[in-house]
Every structure is written in C-alpha cells, then in structure tokens.
Amino acid sequence: MSEGDVLGSSPGVANSASSPTSASLPHRRSFLRWLLRGLETVLAAVLGVPTVVYFLSSGRPSTRPQGFRRVAKLSDILLQGKLSAKTGKRVYEAVIRDVRRDGWTLFPNEIIGRVWLVLDVHRPLDPNQPDETLVAFTSVCPHLGCAVGYDAENERFSCPCHAGTFDISGRVLEGPPSRPMDRLEIRLVADPSSSAEKQDYFVEVRYLDFVPDVPEKIPKA
C-alpha cells in the first residue's frame, strides 16, 4: 500500500462526475496534492530535524579547570612515601579532588584521579626547579587507561589490565604500553605555616588526561 498508488487512483469516481468543472479538476487536484505533500514535508522537517539534533546531542559539555592543584605536602612524601631500596626514592600516592558534573548530578568533592609522586631523597631540592628531584606521574596507564599501581615488592609500577610494567622513572619494562608513564607538570609552593629552618612545601600538579595508546603524549582536548 504505497501512497503513490492511492494518489494515482481516483477513488471517488462517482462523486467527481457531479462536479461542474470536471475538466479542470485533475489539474487542481494535482496542485492540491503537491501543496499537501509540500506542507507535510515541511512539517516532517520541523519535527524530524530537532529529533535528529536531539539524538546526536548530549547536553552541556563539562569543562574542567586545567590549572595547578595542591595534592600533597613535601613532608607527606618523606614521611609516608614507600621507600624503594634500590634507587633510594620515595613513592607516594596522592589524590586529585575536584567538582565533578555527571549529567545533571553535581559531586562537589570527588576524587577524579590519582597521581604517583616520586621523590629522590638523595638529590638536593631546588624549590623553583623541582623537576630533577620530584616527579609526578598520572596513575592513568598510557596504554588503555587502567589505573597503574605501585608494586612495592618489585619496586616498579604495574598496570593490572594488560600487564604493562614501568620502572620507578616511568620507563616501560614489559607489556603493551607504547610510551612511558605520563609525567605531569609540577610546582612547589612554600607552606607559610612551617618554620623557616624546616621549610615545608605544598606540591602542586597540573592534572591532565592524555590520549591513550599512541606513542606520543598528547593532552586530551
């Protein structure tokens, strides 16, 4: 039952004969038919286009501030970090907290990620250039984004999903990861509550997500 059939046939034969202007009728009919069809197309578009737009949209995009976040104190790493006997470095896990918007729900204070802070205890610390002494890795595996944990026994980082392992400097030892663990920008800010002779610092990290499973470290847009 296609509409073409219906429109092509002339169902009301008996009635059309009674019309006084039967000669011009087919012409007028076809005009009306096209008019109706046109109107219906317009209406279908008015309903259809928004539906498609709705189907493809996902509401408000969530934006996350990309500035530095305070994650720990230097003394925390020294006191609570796990000591790696081979390298003399201390490994400490810090959490990143932030406001998280999930659809309509707002979590005011959620753990949105974790970072591994590795402090070389034997090197002198320059608060303005801490990169040589203190390193921050995101716990997100560069392979496919699982959470990388620290294996204290073997003194290395390992990812539970596809058995990727990294040494304490983040270099790939085994497994599928195509790049080392992602380092994060780091900065130290003096803790005003600490005394001058035992100066403590806040460790601040610029937390970013990176594109997984590519050899280069590319921040996610």
Add this chain to the structure above:
Amino acid sequence: MWQRLRDWLHDRLGYRELMHILTLDISRLGQPWRFVWASALSCVLIVLVVTGIMLMLVYSPGVSTAWGSVYYLQYEMHFGWLIRALHHFAAQVFLVLLAAYLLFLVFVGLHLPPGEVVWWTALLLLAVAFANDVTGNPLPWDQKGYWALHVELNIVGGIPGLGSAVRQWVQAGNEAGQLTLTRLYTLHVFILPAITALLLLGHRLALRRYLQRATTITVSSLPSSLAGGHKVLARLVVLSILLGLCFTRNAVPLGITSETSASQPDAMTASEMTWWQRFAWLGRWGVGALLEAPADPSRDYPIARPKWTYWFLFELRQSLEGPWAAWATVFGPVIVFLVLFLLPLAGRGRARQPIYVLSVVLIISLAIAVSFLIARTWWKDYGPTETAEKFRAEVHQQRQLAQRAIILAFQGIPAEGAAELLRRDPLTRGRELYRTHCASCHAFGMTIPASNPVAPDLENFAKPDWIYRLLQNMRDEKSIESQVLPQMASWLRREYDRAARADEKERMAGVTPQAVAKLEEDLRLIAEWLASHPRRPVPSEGPERETFDKDPSLFARGYRAFEARCLRCHPYNGLGGGDTKGPDFTGYGDADWLRGLLHAPFEMSYYGPSMVRWSRNPIKRAWMPAFRDTESTNAALWQRDLERLLQQLQERVPEDDPKREERWQVLRQACTWLPLSELDRELIIRFVLGDGRLVFGGPSVAP
C-alpha cells in the same frame, strides 16, 4: 537493482504475504473520508513511539535521578523541550482521537456483528491508552506526578478484592518509591506498548475481515475529494495541532535575563545565544510540558490533581459522598466499560437496529457526561470564582517553587536526589528555618515579622546601608538597637554630642563646622569597610605602615577610619580591643563570622565581655542564645568549654558588686544553647547573607 533486492528478500522471507494480510487500502472501498482515522491515529502513534524512545535516551528511572534527568532533558538537551512536549501532548491527542474514533465506530455501526472484534480491540486500546497515561504521569517524579500517583494508588488499594494486591504489586513497598517507579516505567515503556501493538494488530485484522465481508455500509457515504489526499490532510491537521500545543507555555521558565547578573549562572543569559540556540533551548522560556518541583513527601502540595484525562472520575469522586464515591470512581467505569464491551453481542439479527440506536444514544450521552464533568473541574479551578482564585494563587506558589528548583538544578543536583534541591536551598528552606529559629526576635523586612522584636531586623544584614542605619538607630535611646547594645549606643551618642559641641565652637569662631559631617562620613566609610567582611592583616608599624597610611584604596581608608573611631574597643586581626572589649570585627558579617557568632555569641571575641557590663544594666532581657548541633559528638566538649567560659565571665564581675550573685545568674542565663543542626545553620547563614547557592553536604572544593 532495488527490485532485485526486494525480490530476493521476498524469496527468502516471504514477506509479501504478511504485508498483504497486514495492509488494506481502505480508501479503495470508497468513502475515504471516513477512514482517515487510521492515518491520523497511526501518525500520532509514531510520534509517541519515536519521542518515547528519544526520552529513554536520557530518562533515568529512580527516585533520586528521575526528576534530574527530566530536568536535564527539558532544559539542557537541544530540543529536549520539544521531544518531551511532543510526547506529552501526543499522548493526550491520541486519547482524544481514540475516543472520537470509538464514537465514529458506533455511528457507522461497525461495532455490531460482524464487527465485534473491531469494537473490542478499539475499546481495549482506549483502556490501555488510559493506563499508559496514568503510568506515564508520575515518571518525572515531580510533585504533580507524585501526589497524583499517591491518590491513585490509594483508590486502587480501596477496591475490594484484588485492589490491595494490585496496589502492593505496583507499589512494591510501604509507599510509592524506587520500585514503584521502575515498575511504572516498565509498564509504560514496554508492557503496555506491547499490548497496544497486539491490539492494533488484532484491530487491523478484524477491520480487514469486516470490510472484505461488508457489501454495503449502512450509513450514507460522504463525497470523496482530493484524490486520496485525505490521508495527508488528516496527518497535516493532527500534526499541526500537536505542534501548536507543543509551542504553548506550560512549563516553568528558567528566569532568563537579557544580561548577566551576579546571582545567575552565565548560561542563563539570552544575549549571547544565537537564534538556533534559543530555538533549541526554548524550554528555558517556559515553552513545552510542565515540570513541577521535585517530588517531596515532606512538602505538601495543595494543588494535587489527576491528569485532566481523569478529571471526570475526580469530579465524580468529589461530588458524591460516602460509599457511592467509591462506586462512582471504580465500579461505575467498570460497569460502563462492560456494557459497552458486551453491547455488540446483543445486536444480532432483528435486534441490530434497536441496539444500534441504543448504543448511539448511550455513547453520545457518555461523551456529553464525560465532557461535562471535565469542564466542571476546569471551571472550579480556572473559572472566575473565589475558590478558583485561591487555587490559582496556590498554583502560582508551586510554580515559583518549581522555578527555584530548576534554577538550582542548573548549577547541579546533589547526588542524594532532586528533592534535596529545595531542602538545601537557603532561599527556600533557609527562609523557613529563619522563621522558626530566628523570627521570634529578629524580623526580616516586611516578609517575616518578629513575634517579639527585641533584636535588629536582619534583612540586608551587613550591607553598608544596614550597618549605617543600625548606627543611626542607636542615636534614639528607645530603639531596639540601643537597648540591645547599650554601651555602643551611649558611646555613639557621646561622639555625636562631642561633634556637635565642636561644631558649635567653630560656628562661633566663624569657621564652617565640620565635626558632625566628618563623623558621619567616617561612619559611612566604616560601614562600607565592614560590609566588605575585611580579614586582611594590617601593618601596625614600620615603613609598611607608612605606605599603608597613604594608600587611597577603600580597604585602607576604611581601616584608618575604623582605627580612629572603633579600634579602641573592637579588635581587628589581633590589634586593638582592650578592657572594654566589643566584638572582634575580623571578617565581620561573613559566613565564618556568623558561624562563630551562632555557635557561641557569649564567646570572648563576640559579645562575651560586653555581656558582663550589660548585666549591670537593670533592663532584664535575654541575650541571643547560642545555636548548636546538640546531637554532635562534640556536645560534651562544648559543655565543658562553656562552663570554663562562664567562670571567666563571672570573674569579670567586680567583687564589690552588691548584686554579684544576681549578675552571675544573668550571665548563666545568657550562656545557653538551643539545638540547630549544622546543615540548618548553614542554610540560615546563607539566607541571611542573600547567598542563594545550594548547601551541599560535606566539605566542598573551593571554587
């Protein structure tokens, strides 16, 4: 190519036989105008199904998520308002069309043999459509849907026999909640639509058989025109009506302003939107289907009504009393339905004509009765009567609550659920709490009068004008302010007197008097400075102090005025104070300062020291009590602290005071606390400070 593909498919599936059974070009039988129903109904049905699936992409059935998801759909998704409005109105158009279709079936006698199944399936379709309406209405889990469901479940539960079992199954708990919602959802999106599909199939098959059999159709035929365009026209009319309904303003607007204002999120300004964005978010202007405030069993809803499609039952229930009410709303419709259902069975042979007449009369009177009852409810609620006006006032109030909830939702909904939006809104809940906890002494402008106004009005608290007015009121000895803060008031009056005397002298000397003007200017400056809730440290000496003295900023100028006039009594950031200590003004009037004040107004940095002096004052008036969480684990610790503090205060009363014991008693009375939970305290503080942000539980990340 296309033909070959179809042939191949037919060869493998044999679908053409199926299509042959399912489809029937009724228009070939003549009288196409009478058969536009199928076209109109099916296009509404398609709209319902498509928009229904679209809604399912976002909707999340659950008491804590349902409202939020519908809010998100309507106010944040592109064209979500249109999808929801289409679904909302298509459901109602479908019901009306179906009812009209039933009328039509009776008029043309299609319900009589051999059309029984045509009639039964149509009748059942109507019943299922009603069921779909009633299961869909509570899904947004807003006040409107929740309270309607609440009543409906009670009505169902009251039916003798199966009633309570049905209610138990739907409710799946002691009251309507999580499982009720998932059950209604399953019924609404799967079970009832599946039944509808089966009934439609049955209806189609029965109608086909009927028309194949019928040689003549009893009612005179209408002229056909437009060469089959009738179907298109029917669809056009129905869809236009539907679209027109969608563009009516039933929803609550978000309160969009043309310019950004401090209290509203950026995204709520219209000036930056393109025309396309405005169209996509038209729901923010209140276009589309209504979404009320989130369901909250603890908040009453005085305008509870079923959906208008059920108003005839609602009206019957209201106009009848006693056991008849139950009959009218439950057994009445069932009996009418059964009569209608069984009617065709009687219309065999010679009885056909009388039964036809009877059924036409019956269905017309039924239609009139239902329309009348619906109109009557409408008249009661929206007519020009006094009760209707009252009802509309209530509606207005509920809409305001809904708008508030939606504005709050824009900033994010707590994970605990959307009902928390209003429960944690300073401007809604905070105001209510202010009324119960504070308004016995403190008025709040014209909106909240104090039952015993012995303390300042807190509207616009800690704003420059409020502080300045507070100071000016103290010049009048009888004002509330000078009775509550007698030392401060007498100091101020002395200052004014001194300034007036200085002015007098200057006037005698022929110089333009300046002292009073200078005092008032200083007071204004201090008021402005205090209203900025100053907390910054100030250098007290050295070269830093010298540069600070030349600093023209408001903070520095304000502080210098404060230092000259107030610092002797009021400490600021470790400076000033002394023996005649007044309250510490570090951060005066900000949330932290208020928190401390509410927690312990008798503390040494608030009114403690002045309380000692005040207790010499003969006027006996209660001091502001502390408000604390008495359930807190710290309560015992606080009690010990309080005792220590009381001792300190009592020691400050001079030993030679003859009424020492009496004064101790006064102090003891002043050092009391009343229970107030931490959340309620935060709500009140934000309300007083005019801070409309939601109070989330737990520590929050600084913005």
